[in-house]
Amino acid sequence: MNMKYKVTKVKPQGYCGGVLKAIQMAKECRKLHPNESITILGNLVHNNYVKEALTLYDLKTVEDPSKTRWELLDLVESGIVIFTAHGVNQSVKEKAIKKGLTIVDASCPFVLQTQKFVEQKLNAGYYVFYIGKKGHPEAEAIYSENDRVFLIEKIEDIPKNLKGNIFVTNQTTMSVIEIKDLFAKIKEIYPDASIYDEICNATRVRQEAILALKDQNVDTLIVVGDPSSNNTKKLCAMGVSAAIKNVYRIEDLQQLKPEMFQNARHIAITSGASTPTYLMEQVYEYLIHYPCPKEKIDLHKILDEKRQA
Numbered sequence: 159m160n161m162k163y164k165v166t167k168v169k170p171q172g173y174c175g176g177v178l179k180a181i182q183m184a185k186e187c188r189k190l191h192p193n194e195s196i197t198i199l200g201n202l203v204h205n206n207y208v209k210e211a212l213t214l215y216d217l218k219t220v221e222d223p224s225k226t227r228w229e230l231l232d233l234v235e236s237g238i239v240i241f242t243a244h245g246v247n248q249s250v251k252e253k254a255i256k257k258g259l260t261i262v263d264a265s266c267p268f269v270l271q272t273q274k275f276v277e278q279k280l281n282a283g284y285y286v287f288y289i290g291k292k293g294h295p296e297a298e299a300i301y302s303e304n305d306r307v308f309l310i311e312k313i314e315d316i317p318k319n320l321k322g323n324i325f326v327t328n329q330t331t332m333s334v335i336e337i338k339d340l341f342a343k344i345k346e347i348y349p350d351a352s353i354y355d356e357i358c359n360a361t362r363v364r365q366e367a368i369l370a371l372k373d374q375n376v377d378t379l380i381v382v383g384d385p386s387s388n389n390t391k392k393l394c395a396m397g398v399s400a401a402i403k404n405v406y407r408i409e410d411l412q413q414l415k416p417e418m419f420q421n422a423r424h425i426a427i428t429s430g431a432s433t434p435t436y437l438m439e440q441v442y443e444y445l446i447h448y449p450c451p452k453e454k455i456d457l458h459k460i461l462d463e464k465r466q467a
């Protein structure tokens with residue numbers, strides 16, 4: 159065992175409640191409808207391993223990053239359609255019903271809550287400033303619906319000289335740091351704007367746990383997560399904000415290279431809210447047993463040993 163460096167697992171990390179619920183709903187749907195065609199509209203959660211695991215349940219995913227959910231729906235002919243944890247807008251639901259599809263909605267309750275606030279404010283005549291990421295399905299469900307909604311990715315996107323009430327909210331997986339700056343800038347331009355910070359608790363506590371590493375002499379942070387996962391990207395950004403010298407995002411153990419950690423003194427490891435725990439555990443076990451060959455990391459054995467301990 160190599161004891162040159164210390165390895166700390168950051169807590170909390172891994173699946174959030176919304177991701178767990180979506181995966182359980184999809185599996186349950188197959189159990190209840192063993193012979194139906196079931197299609198997931200976009201990636202159920204942002205992780206390729208999860209997507210592949212779902213094919214074992216004969217759950218098909220239609221995904222094309224250049225297409226909106228509304229456009230993707232053209233690829234679903236019949237049967238059951240599952241809406242992902244990121245939510246969809248009303249026009250997608252209506253289109254699915256018109257096509258005669260049965261809907262299973264796995265949207266996270268926190269995403270639905272933000273959608274509800276936006277709808278209430280639009281009905282009350284407000285303009286909505288939505289801080290989010292263009293093309294992300296959660297943001298798309300809100301900004302593509304109404305021309306009184308403005309997507310804000312950076313300060314330059316804040317509209318000037320609007321007259322009327324303004325409601326400001328955000329995608330649930332944004333950075334707790336970036337959003338403060340954007341809220342402050344909006345308040346400077348529109349002092350009467352109502353602000354609802356909708357970063358979900360799972361995102362917030364995972365990001366704060368990384369920021370707290372600042373005082374723990376961590377020199378290397380490894381974030382296990384999918385390149386398409388916004389919350390994973392933001393965990394990396396928190397590592398940079400916590401002044402950690404080396405920050406790496408890897409999808410799995412295969413992407414971990416010795417040059418990333420060989421000279422480290424203190425490594426922290428975490429994973430995105432849609433990353434299966436076993437992917438993070440494999441990386442952790444490899445780090446503490448390095449330089450054993452990667453093939454020796456037998457996850458099932460590791461988990462069995464832990465259960466018996």
Ligand code: SF4
Nearest residue numbers: 174176266268330358
């Ligand atoms: S990150 Fe937050 S909003 Fe997204 S699925 Fe998880 S709990 Fe829900």
